[in-house]
Amino acid sequence: MQQIPRELFIxxxxxxxxxxxxxxxxxxxxxxxxxxxxxxxxxxxxxSEASDLPLATRNMCIRMFDHLSILDWxxxxxxxxxxxxxxxxxTARRLMTIPGIGPICAxxxxxxxxxxxSFRKGRDFAAWTGLTPKQHSTGGKTRLGRTxxxxxxxxxxxxxxxxxxxxxxxxxKGGAPDGSWLDRMLKRKPKxxxxxxxANKMARMAWAVMKNEDVYRVQLxx
Numbered sequence: 001m002q003q004i005p006r007e008l009f010i011x012x013x014x015x016x017x018x019x020x021x022x023x024x025x026x027x028x029x030x031x032x033x034x035x036x037x038x039x040x041x042x043x044x045x046x047x048s049e050a051s052d053l054p055l056a057t058r059n060m061c062i063r064m065f066d067h068l069s070i071l072d073w074x075x076x077x078x079x080x081x082x083x084x085x086x087x088x089x090x091t092a093r094r095l096m097t098i099p100g101i102g103p104i105c106a107x108x109x110x111x112x113x114x115x116x117x118s119f120r121k122g123r124d125f126a127a128w129t130g131l132t133p134k135q136h137s138t139g140g141k142t143r144l145g146r147t148x149x150x151x152x153x154x155x156x157x158x159x160x161x162x163x164x165x166x167x168x169x170x171x172x173k174g175g176a177p178d179g180s181w182l183d184r185m186l187k188r189k190p191k192x193x194x195x196x197x198x199a200n201k202m203a204r205m206a207w208a209v210m211k212n213e214d215v216y217r218v219q220l221x222x
Contacts, residue, residue, distance in 0.1 A: 002085070003108045006078040007154060013071040020064055027053055038068070082107050090213075097215040098205050100162030100198070108154055109206055116211045122204030129156045131200040156199070159206075163198035167191060 017038055024030065024041055031040040042065045045058055053061070086092040086103035095106035119125045126132050129152045167186070176182035181201075185194045209216055 002078050002082050003104065003111060003154070006075060006082065006104075009071050009074045009078070013068065013075065016064055016068050016071065020061060020068075023057065023061065024053075027057070029053070079104070091210060094209050094213070094215050095206055097217075098202055098209065100166040100202055101159075101206065102162065105155075105158040105162050108158055109210075112152060112155060113210070116207065119207060122207040125207035126200045126203035128152060129159065129203050131156055131159065131196065131203050155203075159199040159202050160195055163195040163202060164191075166198060167195060 017035070020038070020041060021030070024045070029041060029044050031037040031044075041061075045053055045061050083103040086096065086107050089107065089110055091110040092103065092106035095101050095109055096103065101109075113125070114128075119128065123132065167182070170176040170182060170186075176186060182194070182198065185197060189197070205216055
């Protein structure tokens with residue numbers, strides 16, 4: 001269950017980063033958004049002559065940056081351990097054949113998902129993750145609402161992140177294949193909605209891979 005402490009450390013890291021940005025912004029010390037820029041703030045406060053930070057505030061920030069380094073190490077170490085474990089887990093290796101599902105997502109599904117026999121079909125598994133939109137019936141017509149916030153939060157989040165990476169990869173290549181499901185969706189819907197719909201497909205494919213104990217052989221974007 002290395003995924004759970006990893007997610008905890010990631011959440012703590014996010015809290016520390018947001019706290020640092022908030023405190024330093026009050027003194028006019030800012031850096032662009034993104035994890036790669038947070039260390040620029042550390043350099044700024046290291047030079048006592050470069051800012052008007054009170055000594056107590058500077059010392060507090062230095063302690064928080066030290067804590068951030070520890071959290072970075074914890075996340076990197078656990079990530080490496082999970083990736084190594086995934087290479088020796090049969091279910092995780094099969095799941096990683098699905099585009100958008102990497103070692104972290106595969107091990108999370110392998111570890112947290114109930115036995116495949118618990119679900120009658122892939123749609124039931126997708127609903128369990130919370131990726132099936134709520135249905136509203138009015139006047140005999142059924143409309144799909146927002147995706148439910150219920151379900152398995154960690155798997156849902158990782159599947160949406162994986163779907164987003166698939167979309168970004170397609171865009172870097174100039175777009176999804178013409179006429180494919182992904183191409184049609186991106187032309188009609190906002191990217192976030194497409195990512196959720198794609199994550200739903202990935203969840204159903206993950207269930208099929210686990211049920212059949214086989215690898216995924218079809219292009220997801222088709």
